[in-house]
Amino acid sequence: MSDIAKGILGGGWGLVVGWILPTLINVALFVALAPTVSGVSAGDLLSGAATPTVAALGAGVLVAGLVLAAVQNFLYRVLEGYTLWPGAAQGWGRRRQLRRKRLLTDRHDAMRLAAAEAAGQDVAEAIAPYRAHRRLSRYTRRIEGSAVAIGLAAERLRRYPIDDDQIAPTRLGNSIRRLEEYAWSRFGLDSQVLWSELVCLVDEQARKEESTARTNVDFFVCMLSGHVLLAGALAGLWLAGTLSGPVPLVAAGVLVVVARIWYSAAVRAVDSWDGAVRSMVNLGRGRLAEALGLVMPATLADERAMWQCVARLIRDPAEPGAASAVDAYRKALA
Numbered sequence: 001m002s003d004i005a006k007g008i009l010g011g012g013w014g015l016v017v018g019w020i021l022p023t024l025i026n027v028a029l030f031v032a033l034a035p036t037v038s039g040v041s042a043g044d045l046l047s048g049a050a051t052p053t054v055a056a057l058g059a060g061v062l063v064a065g066l067v068l069a070a071v072q073n074f075l076y077r078v079l080e081g082y083t084l085w086p087g088a089a090q091g092w093g094r095r096r097q098l099r100r101k102r103l104l105t106d107r108h109d110a111m112r113l114a115a116a117e118a119a120g121q122d123v124a125e126a127i128a129p130y131r132a133h134r135r136l137s138r139y140t141r142r143i144e145g146s147a148v149a150i151g152l153a154a155e156r157l158r159r160y161p162i163d164d165d166q167i168a169p170t171r172l173g174n175s176i177r178r179l180e181e182y183a184w185s186r187f188g189l190d191s192q193v194l195w196s197e198l199v200c201l202v203d204e205q206a207r208k209e210e211s212t213a214r215t216n217v218d219f220f221v222c223m224l225s226g227h228v229l230l231a232g233a234l235a236g237l238w239l240a241g242t243l244s245g246p247v248p249l250v251a252a253g254v255l256v257v258v259a260r261i262w263y264s265a266a267v268r269a270v271d272s273w274d275g276a277v278r279s280m281v282n283l284g285r286g287r288l289a290e291a292l293g294l295v296m297p298a299t300l301a302d303e304r305a306m307w308q309c310v311a312r313l314i315r316d317p318a319e320p321g322a323a324s325a326v327d328a329y330r331k332a333l334a
Contacts, residue, residue, distance in 0.1 A: 014211055018218030019072070020065030026226030027061050033234060033251050034243060068222055075225050079263070080176060081169025093169025101160045101167065101174075106130070108153040110139035115150060158274075159267065161185070172263065175270040182274070183281040188304030190311035191281055194288065201291055202284040210280060213273035220266035227259035294329045 068075070077083035081093045110130040116123045130136045143149075161167065161178040162185050168174045183191035191198060199207060231252040238248040285307075289296045292310070297303045309325040316322060 014215040014218065015065070015069055018215040019069040019222050020062060022219055022222035022226055023065040023068060024061045025223065026230055027057065027064070029255075030230055030233070031057070033230075033248065034237060036243075065222075068225070069218075072218065072221070075221055076176070079170065079221065079224075079266075080173030082173070085169060090169045094167050097160070097169060097171070097174055098164060098167050101157070101164070103135070104153065104157045104160070106133075106136055107139050108150065108157055110136050111146075111150045111153055114140045115146070155271070159270070171267050172270070175267045175274075179270065179274040179277045182278055183285070187281070187285060187300070187307060188311075189281065189285055189288075189307040190314075191277070193311050193314050197291070198280060198284050198288055201287040202280045206276070206280050206283065210273070210276035213269070213276045216269040217266055217273055220262045220269055224259040224262035224266065227255040227262065231255040231259070293331050294326075295331055297329070 074083060078085075081090060085093070110127070113123045113127040113130065117127060127140055131140050159171070159175045159178060161174060161181045163181065166177050166181050168177045180192060183189040199210075234243065234248040234252040234255075237243045238252075286296055289306075294306065294310070297306055306326075306329045309322070309329070312319060313322045313326050
């Protein structure tokens, strides 16, 4: 038993909290809403009766949680706006998210200028276009330029990647994309290519923080996926005549609304995940260079050039000049 507990705490806790627990919640909701279909009543679950049906249901929850964890990349890609999204829908989503990013940028700039004006700075010429804009004029008022409002606007803006070419079709996709492109935009380091190496070299505490932050996002992704599937199942059973009355349809509608809330929670939960990945990159890239036998350059421009050479070598080692470009940064053998 102690070995099982150590295994859960050591590596399986993210699986339990991120995928099995939300699966259990969704299955419990299905039992409560469709007891005649599941063959188990809510009273059986609350009483803890060890009936064969309850035992089978528990095993089903475990298997379903493991299956969802195994296909998590698929679920994430759907919610990010890639998998199952037609090309036209992806293009529409990217344009929509780019307009949203630019609007958030303008709002943030307007509030910063309003705060500067309130502090006595001469920003009349810079703030005039924002005051004349129908949708941005309200953000030039003094109350909108407060430090709290500016901080919240900056927080929403940081959920987008810096490079407009990296914009994804959905809010969750952009929130995740900004942590994926952080190392590249700052240091030229392709963290997606060198992620396994980076994880092996950072401190245990940094790995735990990244795993915990990722688990929080997994929980919300699993909850909203389960809610959508449960809503579809209830609607399908109602259409098939297995369930009757307005309760199944009302419950399906409520589940869809709650799933939308879980989606927003997942977007916000990525903030902690982003912070953990950012610290791993900031603190671990020096160790990564040393482990790869490279000398960290003195300037940031040279460091960017080095990591880009390393990424090019890993992606296509047969590319002419890829190996010799990395040789310029390698340590001399003793």
